[in-house]
Amino acid sequence: MEHIRDAFNAFASEYDAQREYVIPELQDYYGAAVWAAESGHREPAILDIGAGTGLLSALMLQKFPEATFTLVDIAENMLDVARTRFKDRENIRYIVCDYSRSDLGGPYDIVCSALSIHHLVTEAKRQLFRRIFSSLNPGGMFVNADQADGETLYFRERNLEYWNDFLNRGPLNHAEHAEILRRRNTLDLNEKLSVQLGWLHEAGFSDVDVVYKNRTFIVTVARKT
Numbered sequence: 419m420e421h422i423r424d425a426f427n428a429f430a431s432e433y434d435a436q437r438e439y440v441i442p443e444l445q446d447y448y449g450a451a452v453w454a455a456e457s458g459h460r461e462p463a464i465l466d467i468g469a470g471t472g473l474l475s476a477l478m479l480q481k482f483p484e485a486t487f488t489l490v491d492i493a494e495n496m497l498d499v500a501r502t503r504f505k506d507r508e509n510i511r512y513i514v515c516d517y518s519r520s521d522l523g524g525p526y527d528i529v530c531s532a533l534s535i536h537h538l539v540t541e542a543k544r545q546l547f548r549r550i551f552s553s554l555n556p557g558g559m560f561v562n563a564d565q566a567d568g569e570t571l572y573f574r575e576r577n578l579e580y581w582n583d584f585l586n587r588g589p590l591n592h593a594e595h596a597e598i599l600r601r602r603n604t605l606d607l608n609e610k611l612s613v614q615l616g617w618l619h620e621a622g623f624s625d626v627d628v629v630y631k632n633r634t635f636i637v638t639v640a641r642k643t
Contacts (some may be wrong), residue, residue, distance in 0.1 A: 419516045422537050423492040424603060426470070429597070430495035436470050440598055441533070441586035443632050445467070448532065450630035451563040452477045454639040455528050458557060460484050462527035465553065467517050467546075468492075468534020472500030474563065475510075478530060485509070489528075490517045491534075510525060518542045528617035532563040536608050544617050551621040551642060560623065560640045563630075567608035577633040611636055 426433075440445045461484040466475045469489035472624065477486065486509040491497050494514045504510050513520075518538050522529075529550050533544055550560050568574030585595060611628065615638065618626045621642035630637035 419492055420562075423516075425601060425605060426491075426493035427495040430471065430493065432594075433496065434499070436475060436590065436594065436598075437473065439590050440585070442542045442584045442636075447563060447630060447632065447635055447637065448474060448477055449570065450637045451530065451561050452481055454629045454637060455481065455530060455559060457482065457485075457559070461486065463525070463555075464488070464528045464530065465490065465522065467522075467529060467531040467550075468537075469543065470532075470534070471502060472503045474530055474532040475500070476503060478528075479507070481596045481619045482528075487511070488513065488519075488523065488570050490515060490522075492516050497626055503612075506513065518546060522553040525555045525558070525597060526553055527555055527556070527558050528561065529554060530561045530563075533565065535562060536545055536565040537605055539607060540609065541594040543614075545618075547617045547621040551623060551640075554642045556642060558642045560618070560642075561637065562614075562639075563610045563637045564614075565606065565632075565634050566611040566614060568634075568635045569610055569612060578635045608634070611638075614638060638640075 464485050465488045467490055469475055469491050471538055475487050475489055488511050489500055490513045497512045568577050615626055618640040624643045625641035627639055629639050
């Protein structure tokens with residue numbers, strides 16, 4: 419995970435500014451994740467895995483203003499941006515760690531993540547889903563806005579064509595564009611959506627569904643009963 423930490427530490431200050439030019443339909447994508455999150459508690463305990471600059475947590479905070487948040491990320495520079503974002507907020511704590519190996523703590527009412535888990539190797543993802551299930555209270559939810567590989571080579575290539583076209587139409591300069599492609603080619607380890615759904619069922623989640631899909635970009639939701 420050290421190469422992931424170093425990569426995200428290096429561009430933490432540019433991360434938020436580039437998001438809408440890197441992720442198609444960014445507002446709909448994150449909006450679906452926030453919509454999917456539910457809790458019967460007025461002050462739910464929320465864990466944001468791979469929280470980065472706190473973008474997803476900021477949107478969750480609008481829906482759950484009384485919630486307590488734990489933001490976990492391996493890249494300290496990314497969490498520094500989150501600390502600035504939430505400098506006037508209480509009930510938010512920050513943990514710099516490799517969440518693929520560290521204790522997740524808990525119990526939580528909601529575990530969420532955005533554009534992070536796909537960086538893990540296959541077995542680490544599978545084990546993480548099990549650990550997330552164990553960290554949730556009964557009735558708790560896991561909402562994951564992430565990336566998925568195409569179910570076949572044909573759709574993998576078509577999805578990449580769509581994403582490349584989106585990047586090419588954006589305002590990023592040549593160096594920024596090249597860096598994004600480099601990170602995608604070296605850091606992204608996407609799994610098929612069908613495989614991810616299977617892992618969620620295997621982990622013990624009873625209600626599992628897909629609430630958003632735009633080619634590579636997916637939002638899955640799983641509830642623990």
